[in-house]
Amino acid sequence: MRILFRIAYDGTGYCGFQSQKNGLAIQDVIGGALCDLFGEPVKTMSASRTDAGVHAEGNVLVFDTETKIRPEKLAFAVNARLPEDIRIVRSVRVPDDFHPRFQSTIKTYEYRIINRPHPDPLTRNTEMHYYYPLDEAKMDEAARSIIGEHDFLSFCAAGFSSKTTVRRIYDARVTRSGDRITFSVTGSGFLYNMVRILAGTLIEIGAGKYPPEEMKRILEARDRSKAGPTAVPKGLVLMEIRYPDYEGTL
Amino acid sequence: MRILFRIAYDGTGYCGFQSQKNGLAIQDVIGGALCDLFGEPVKTMSASRTDAGVHAEGNVLVFDTETKIRPEKLAFAVNARLPEDIRIVRSVRVPDDFHPRFQSTIKTYEYRIINRPHPDPLTRNTEMHYYYPLDEAKMDEAARSIIGEHDFLSFCAAGFSSKTTVRRIYDARVTRSGDRITFSVTGSGFLYNMVRILAGTLIEIGAGKYPPEEMKRILEARDRSKAGPTAVPKGLVLMEIRYPDYEGTL
Numbered sequence: 001m002r003i004l005f006r007i008a009y010d011g012t013g014y015c016g017f018q019s020q021k022n023g024l025a026i027q028d029v030i031g032g033a034l035c036d037l038f039g040e041p042v043k044t045m046s047a048s049r050t051d052a053g054v055h056a057e058g059n060v061l062v063f064d065t066e067t068k069i070r071p072e073k074l075a076f077a078v079n080a081r082l083p084e085d086i087r088i089v090r091s092v093r094v095p096d097d098f099h100p101r102f103q104s105t106i107k108t109y110e111y112r113i114i115n116r117p118h119p120d121p122l123t124r125n126t127e128m129h130y131y132y133p134l135d136e137a138k139m140d141e142a143a144r145s146i147i148g149e150h151d152f153l154s155f156c157a158a159g160f161s162s163k164t165t166v167r168r169i170y171d172a173r174v175t176r177s178g179d180r181i182t183f184s185v186t187g188s189g190f191l192y193n194m195v196r197i198l199a200g201t202l203i204e205i206g207a208g209k210y211p212p213e214e215m216k217r218i219l220e221a222r223d224r225s226k227a228g229p230t231a232v233p234k235g236l237v238l239m240e241i242r243y244p245d246y247e248g249t250l
Numbered sequence: 251m252r253i254l255f256r257i258a259y260d261g262t263g264y265c266g267f268q269s270q271k272n273g274l275a276i277q278d279v280i281g282g283a284l285c286d287l288f289g290e291p292v293k294t295m296s297a298s299r300t301d302a303g304v305h306a307e308g309n310v311l312v313f314d315t316e317t318k319i320r321p322e323k324l325a326f327a328v329n330a331r332l333p334e335d336i337r338i339v340r341s342v343r344v345p346d347d348f349h350p351r352f353q354s355t356i357k358t359y360e361y362r363i364i365n366r367p368h369p370d371p372l373t374r375n376t377e378m379h380y381y382y383p384l385d386e387a388k389m390d391e392a393a394r395s396i397i398g399e400h401d402f403l404s405f406c407a408a409g410f411s412s413k414t415t416v417r418r419i420y421d422a423r424v425t426r427s428g429d430r431i432t433f434s435v436t437g438s439g440f441l442y443n444m445v446r447i448l449a450g451t452l453i454e455i456g457a458g459k460y461p462p463e464e465m466k467r468i469l470e471a472r473d474r475s476k477a478g479p480t481a482v483p484k485g486l487v488l489m490e491i492r493y494p495d496y497e498g499t500l
Contacts, residue, residue, distance in 0.1 A: 008368075008370055008371050009371050055372055057372065075368060085371045085374070086371055087368045087369060087370070087371050089368045117325070118339045120339075121259050121334060121337050
């Protein structure tokens with residue numbers, strides 16, 4: 001049977017989600033736990049290869065197994081073999097032809113900023129610290145201007161290979177709660193470093209470097225050099241991945 | 251001049267706030283940073299000696315110095331000498347006779363619980379995980395019954411030496427946001443382990459072990475054995491310490 005894991009992790013200690021030549025990846029650690037549980041190597045497929053230092057509340061991993069353990073109990077069995085910074089938060093059976101990447105998905109990311117003179121030690125690994133005051137209303141206005149289907153070439157890191165740089169954004173907003181600013185964005189897919197470049201650009205707008213309307217002009221320029229810097233990885237959290245074709249069954 | 255630091259820290263890696271024979275204390279680390287900055291040992295006085303594993307968003311530390319550095323700049327100078335899990339978040343000058351403990355204070359604590367099948371790796375060090383469903387409305391009802399001036403002997407760990415076990419609670423409440431339950435309590439002072447024993451008792455009420463009205467009976471019994479267990483330290487955060495006699499000046 002094919003099993004889908006929803007996975008949460010603190011990416012601080014890892015070289016990213018996907019196995020790499022140098023460094024320990026989250027996929028390696030989960031693979032090791034599955035191998036220990038089943039007594040043989042297990043091939044896993046993920047929905048999103050998050051970068052080093054990036055976190056998740058709900059990345060998706062899929063694999064096949066002949067185990068007799070019930071799907072919802074598998075999460076406990078695997079968690080017992082994982083370090084505290086990685087947790088399987090949900091485990092369900094999916095159709096045998098389900099693939100986490102090659103079908104329509106809706107992904108939601110958050111980029112978290114603490115905006116005050118000094119960072120907060122309690123959340124130091126999961127938010128970016130920004131000293132100067134940020135105007136969240138301007139950031140929100142700019143964020144909303146990317147909603148819709150656009151070519152996001154301006155917000156894509158060099159070296160990205162994809163058939164198209166057009167993506168559909170369903171929702172994008174910036175909210176503040178006390179000293180904390182959150183940029184939330186939901187879309188059909190994201191280019192390499194796209195959310196972090198969007199966040200870096202929104203921060204420049206919030207700091208008053210250019211007005212909110214500039215966001216639209218940057219988008220239309222289709223030129224990476226027009227956008228802001230790539231914001232640090234630790235502020236980024238992959239919140240959720242939804243599969244519209246399987247809505248209600250996963 | 252006398253300086254007051256508001257301090258935030260992740261208590262995970264320390265034996266508590268106050269210097270001890272075994273293990274590294276938060277006070278030791280800050281003392282070392284001050285000694286490095288000023289070139290001589292500095293005697294510090296704290297408002298609250300939090301236990302090993304307990305966190306703070308706003309503990310208070312006071313010391314005297316002849317430095318020429320302006321109070322608000324001192325935070326930056328000391329932070330540059332501190333590890334990431336300890337931050338001075340505010341620094342102000344206070345009257346020379348100000349003592350952080352021997353005067354009227356209003357302290358606010360939070361006890362944080364994540365109530366779902368699996369813990370969250372992103373917040374694993376700053377919240378307690380509780381698997382079984384908790385009824386936050388019952389917990390809130392029980393929490394509110396401790397508001398007022400009472401003898402909290404039932405909620406005090408053995409070995410505590412104080413003239414009186416009577417304390418005044420100004421506010422106590424339990425709220426839920428998704429899978430997260432927060433017990434917030436504000437009072438004139440707290441006995442040893444008091445907030446954690448209150449939290450442990452509220453969890454038993456939330457789990458249905460006894461009804462909310464039992465909280466009042468436990469309080470009146472003046473008997474530690476009637477209350478619930480001491481909840482684990484990592485869920486506890488000292489949020490704020492206010493000084494009513496200096497309100498508006500600190």
